[in-house]
Amino acid sequence: MLELKDVKTHFPIKKGLIFTKQVDTVKAVNGVTLSIADGEILGLVGESGCGKSTLSRTIMQLIPATEGEITLEDINLTSLRKNEVRKHRLDFQMIFQDPYASLNPRMTVFSTLSEAITQRHPKLRKNKTKLTEAVITLMERCGLDPSFMQKYPHEFSGGQRQRIAIARALAPEPKLIIADEPVSALDVSIQSQILNLLLDLRRDLNLTMIFISHDLSVVRYLADNIAVMHKGEIVEYGDSERVFNQPEHAYTKRLLEAIPHLLTEA
Numbered sequence: 001m002l003e004l005k006d007v008k009t010h011f012p013i014k015k016g017l018i019f020t021k022q023v024d025t026v027k028a029v030n031g032v033t034l035s036i037a038d039g040e041i042l043g044l045v046g047e048s049g050c051g052k053s054t055l056s057r058t059i060m061q062l063i064p065a066t067e068g069e070i071t072l073e074d075i076n077l078t079s080l081r082k083n084e085v086r087k088h089r090l091d092f093q094m095i096f097q098d099p100y101a102s103l104n105p106r107m108t109v110f111s112t113l114s115e116a117i118t119q120r121h122p123k124l125r126k127n128k129t130k131l132t133e134a135v136i137t138l139m140e141r142c143g144l145d146p147s148f149m150q151k152y153p154h155e156f157s158g159g160q161r162q163r164i165a166i167a168r169a170l171a172p173e174p175k176l177i178i179a180d181e182p183v184s185a186l187d188v189s190i191q192s193q194i195l196n197l198l199l200d201l202r203r204d205l206n207l208t209m210i211f212i213s214h215d216l217s218v219v220r221y222l223a224d225n226i227a228v229m230h231k232g233e234i235v236e237y238g239d240s241e242r243v244f245n246q247p248e249h250a251y252t253k254r255l256l257e258a259i260p261h262l263l264t265e266a
C-alpha cells in the first residue's frame, strides 16, 4: 500500500555568522526503506529529534524528499508535479497529540466534520440531509453522541476532543492515517479508550496507520510491526512481539531497558 525506498530528507542550514556562505546539512531522515500493508498499523518509535515528524511530513508530501521514492498504491508520489501532489493530500490525514490545537475553536463539530467530508465529496455541500447523515455516522463510529454536533471543541473533555479529531481525520476517507503521539496528552484511563477506538476503527474500516509514539508499551498494544528510528535511520524493524521480546539493535535494547516493567512482563 505504501512503500518507501531509501527516502532522505535533508535540511541545509547556514553555519556561523549572517554573511557566511558555509552550509551544514541536517540529515533528519537519512535513507529510510519501509513498507506498510493495507490495514496495517506500523508503530514508529524513537527519541525526540530522531526524525519521526520529518518522516511523517515527507510521507504526506508536506516537505519534499531530498532523495528516494514514496509509492502509494503504485503511484510514485515523489515523481509527481506539485499540482498532481495536491490531489493526493486527502489520502493522508494526521491525528496530533493536542486535539485542541488541531481543531478550529470557532467551528462546531458539525462544521468541522462537514467541511472535511465535503473535501472528498463536494456534491454533498448541496445536500444537507445526506451531509448530516454522514456527520452522524462519523460521530457514532467515533463514540460521540450526535446530539452534540452543534457544540464547540471547548465544550468537550480532552478524550472527546481527541475523538472529534479522529472523526475529522477519517472524514475525507484517507488511505493512510498518521497518528503523532495521539494519546500522550491524555489521562491513562482515557488513553486506553482512545487506543481501543483506533483498534475498532482498524477492524471495521481496515484503516492503515502509522502510529508515532515514544511510549513503547502503547506501541506494543496497537502495532502489528514496529520501526525503531535513530538519528534519521530505521535501526530495527519487525513484528511487534519480536521487537519486544528479542530486540536485535543496541538502541532498541536501550529503549526497552528504559521501561523495566516491560521486560519483566515479556
Ligand SMILES: Nc1ncnc2c1ncn2[C@@H]1O[C@H](COP(=O)(O)OP(=O)(O)OP(=O)(O)O)[C@@H](O)[C@H]1O
Pocket (backbone or CB within 6 Å): 011, 013, 026, 027, 028, 046, 047, 048, 049, 050, 051, 052, 053, 054, 055
Ligand atoms: N525545517 C528544518 N530545518 C532544519 N532542521 C530541521 C527542520 N525540521 C527538523 N529539523 C531537524 O531534524 C531533526 C529531526 O527532527 P524531527 O522533528 O523530525 O524529530 P522528531 O523525532 O519528530 O522529534 P520530536 O519527537 O521532538 O517531534 C532534528 O535535529 C531537527 O532539529
